Amino acid sequence: MNPRAVLLPGSLLPSRLLGRDQPRKPAQSVHADYTLGHPGRPAPVPTLLITLFDNSGSVTSAGGTDPLSNRYAEAERAFAVVARRGSRHELGAIIHFDTPSSGEVEPTAITRSGLVRLRTGLRPPPEAAGTSELRPSLHRAVELAETHADHEVTLVVLSDFLFMDPEPAPVLSDLATFPGTVHAIVLGRRLPEGVLDERITVTSVDRDCPPGAVARALFIGLVAHRPGSQVQGGT
Numbered sequence: 001m002n003p004r005a006v007l008l009p010g011s012l013l014p015s016r017l018l019g020r021d022q023p024r025k026p027a028q029s030v031h032a033d034y035t036l037g038h039p040g041r042p043a044p045v046p047t048l049l050i051t052l053f054d055n056s057g058s059v060t061s062a063g064g065t066d067p068l069s070n071r072y073a074e075a076e077r078a079f080a081v082v083a084r085r086g087s088r089h090e091l092g093a094i095i096h097f098d099t100p101s102s103g104e105v106e107p108t109a110i111t112r113s114g115l116v117r118l119r120t121g122l123r124p125p126p127e128a129a130g131t132s133e134l135r136p137s138l139h140r141a142v143e144l145a146e147t148h149a150d151h152e153v154t155l156v157v158l159s160d161f162l163f164m165d166p167e168p169a170p171v172l173s174d175l176a177t178f179p180g181t182v183h184a185i186v187l188g189r190r191l192p193e194g195v196l197d198e199r200i201t202v203t204s205v206d207r208d209c210p211p212g213a214v215a216r217a218l219f220i221g222l223v224a225h226r227p228g229s230q231v232q233g234g235t
Contacts, residue, residue: 034212040229042087065188094121153180
């Protein structure tokens with residue numbers, strides 16, 4: 001199998017350092033700036049898409065790869081487009097590198113009513129320290145996948161992949177063997193070839209991209225099993 005690397009247009013607008021006392025507000029996306037496409041019809045099989053967010057300083061600081069947390073606004077946009085035509089057997093979940101946390105949202109139907117609950121997780125948890133370790137949150141994602149073994153599961157990791165796990169190689173191996181499809185949205189940098197296993201789909205997003213890359217990458221995962229869906233490019 002060949003590596004699947006994708007560079008999509010989008011922007012990560014400059015968050016404030018976690019642990020500071022400034023109020024955190026979810027970033028606002030400008031809906032007119034980009035379109036995602038048509039969500040199609042509900043999937044014929046149960047699905048679960050898990051989003052895993054890195055809120056470490058290398059991502060959220062003033063010089064980080066997403067200093068205004070616009071990844072959250074774009075993720076909300078992708079969920080919202082699907083929720084308009086969603087089904088109760090299509091689920092979304094939100095996990096943060098700091099886990100457990102108040103920002104976790106367990107598998108929830110991607111519907112108009114379910115979107116209200118999903119939105120509560122689309123911001124850095126207020127108590128989060130901003131860990132750069134992947135292992136605890138990855139284990140939590142595996143737990144969710146294993147308890148939804150009858151679902152088609154997709155894991156989307158939004159991170160700059162500057163991990164501080166004591167032994168990163170086994171963690172990356174565990175990521176590659178996750179029980180489902182894995183999509184890495186690499187924020188602000190390109191990974192050297194071979195860092196991630198070829199079974200992992202990679203989308204690189206940097207500051208020079210126009211709005212929509214994060215939303216579009218997540219949207220691709222959300223509609224992967226939905227008949228009649230179409231993904232549009234950037235505008």
